[in-house]
Amino acid sequence: QVQLVESGGGLVQSGGSLRLSCAASGFNFRLYKMAWYRQAPGKQRELVASISDTGYLDYADSVQGRFTISRDSAKNTVSLQMNSLKPEDTAVYYCVALSRTENYWGPGTQVTVSS
Numbered sequence: 044q045v046q047l048v049e050s051g052g053g054l055v056q057s058g059g060s061l062r063l064s065c066a067a068s069g070f071n072f073r074l075y076k077m078a079w080y081r082q083a084p085g086k087q088r089e090l091v092a093s094i095s096d097t098g099y100l101d102y103a104d105s106v107q108g109r110f111t112i113s114r115d116s117a118k119n120t121v122s123l124q125m126n127s128l129k130p131e132d133t134a135v136y137y138c139v140a141l142s143r144t145e146n147y148w149g150p151g152t153q154v155t156v157s158s
Contacts, residue, residue, distance in 0.1 A: 045069035045147045047138045052152030055128055059156070063123040065138030065149060076141040077114055077121040081134035081154075091136070092123060106132075128156045 051063040063079065078093035092112040093101045100112060111124040121138060133156050138149040 045140075047140060047147055047149030049136065049138045049149045049152040052136060052154045054155045054157065057128060057130055057156055057158050059128050060124070060126045061128065061154060063125065063136055063138075063152060063154070065121045067119045067121070067138075067140060070140065070147065072119040072140070073116045074142065077112075078139045078141055079112060079121075079123045080137045080139055081132075082137070082151075083131075083134040086134075088137075093141070094121065125154070128154075130156045130158045132156050 046068045048066045049063060051061060053061060055061050074096055076093055076095045079091040080088050081091050082088040089103065091103055091106055092110055094112045094114050102110060109127045114121045132154060134154060135151040136154050137151045140147040
């Protein structure tokens with residue numbers, strides 16, 4: 044049974060930091076690209092950051108230089124360090140496992156940045 048369980052969301056003031064973590068199980072973690080998506084109220088879901096099975100990194104322009112994605116294939120975890128948070132970063136953040144044949148989504152964790 045595939046499981047992606049996010050943790051680390053919460054309420055933080057503008058300029059603050061949060062670290063999201065995602066524990067994965069039930070699939071071959073090493074073979075999947077891992078990503079964080081987010082969806083703000085009234086907006087479309089968007090890619091925040093991804094890390095391939097070989098470690099290639101990709102970031103949305105809006106978070107470049109502020110967020111850092113990392114993975115630990117020994118522990119089957121992926122993390123998102125978020126610094127210099129802004130109110131516009133407020134959203135539900137989803138951990139996603141991506142392959143050519145299937146994608147898996149976590150239930151999401153709320154991040155709220157107050158001004």
